[in-house]
Amino acid sequence: MFNCGQLAATGMKIKVAVLGAGGGIGQPLSLLLKQNPLISHLALYDIAPFTPGVAADLSHLDTPVKVTGHKGPEQLCDALTDSEVVVIPAGMPRKPGMTRDDLFNTNASIVRDLTLCIASCCPKAIIAIITNPVNSMVPIASEVMKKAGVYDPNRVLGVTTLDIVRSSTFVGEINGVDPRTVKVPVIGGHSGITIIPLLSQSQPPCKLTDPAQIDKLTKRIQEAGTEVVKAKAGFGSATLSMGYSGARFCNAILRGLKGEQNVVECAFVKCSLAESEYFATPITFGKNGMDKVLGYGKINEYEQKILSQAMPELLKNIKKGVEFAKK
Secondary structure (H helix, E strand, O other): OOOOOHHHHHOOOOEEEEEOOOOOOHHHHHHHHOOOOOOOEEEEEEOOOOHHHHHHHHHOOOOOOEEEEEEOHHHHHHHHOOOOEEEEOOOOOOOOOOOHHHHHHHHHHHHHHHHHHHHHHOOOOEEEEOOOOHHHHHHHHHHHHHHOOOOOHHHEEEEOHHHHHHHHHHHHHHHOOOHHHOEOOEEEOOOHHHEEEOHHHOEOOOOOOOHHHHHHHHHHHHOHHHHHHHHOOOOOOOOHHHHHHHHHHHHHHHHHHOOOOOOEEEEEEEOOOOOOOEEEEEEEEEOOEEEEEOOOOOOOHHHHHHHHHHHHHHHHHHHHHHHHHOO
């Protein structure tokens, strides 16, 4: 995932803050980020009292990244000050029987309050939101930044990378190839039917041709989070794969910050590709966060059908977030 010569070559000094660093996603995410040569300072924040212990644990890894631990609201601004990237995995995880939408009431308040502090302490930071439901959390963070007069849509990004990682994994298994060589764009949103994997654009092409099998694979990708929740039998959600995906997304942001060209990932962002104000699409990264919206090109009849079916749900998710933030 990381090129260990990158930091030495660029001389960059980038501080990254992880908000929710003590949680099931935050800890593996932080472990991976400690190994990223583009990061000079990793600030770990959580309300959990053991957060300084997580920082102490990670500080023993033999990489040059400085790690600091910050616990409780009174130390949040210390974690955020001078951060160029803020990753937010904070919030309540899914449990069996819960949808991402069930998480809304708890997680909406968390994201709102954290974003208020970001607006005050590091308003120019690029914000990567992992907290579910992403379809609603990105609009909430955006509205908070607007109210504070510091909103830049290129700097508020929803992390949908796990959908791409899963698609590559499943197609790789079907094709019998290394999943790291597979690229499948995923558009729409980041929950249930709003997740639209564009299997027709898979590179290399997916070997499935039977429409029923393509539909089955699409539904597996859409419900892969539920698959993990059920398998963990009440003991968590997709924490390890999300930590990996969050680290990959953060690395794309960092590569853009250092000036690398044509760094592409999918993200849930403000754009005009669809009737919704926010939409998941391939983007490129630059020195100000999102550089370009690449769009999704030509899709087949089946993909157009499921995208049309998803739009009412996506619009509802976005509206819910906007209305919450405007209360």
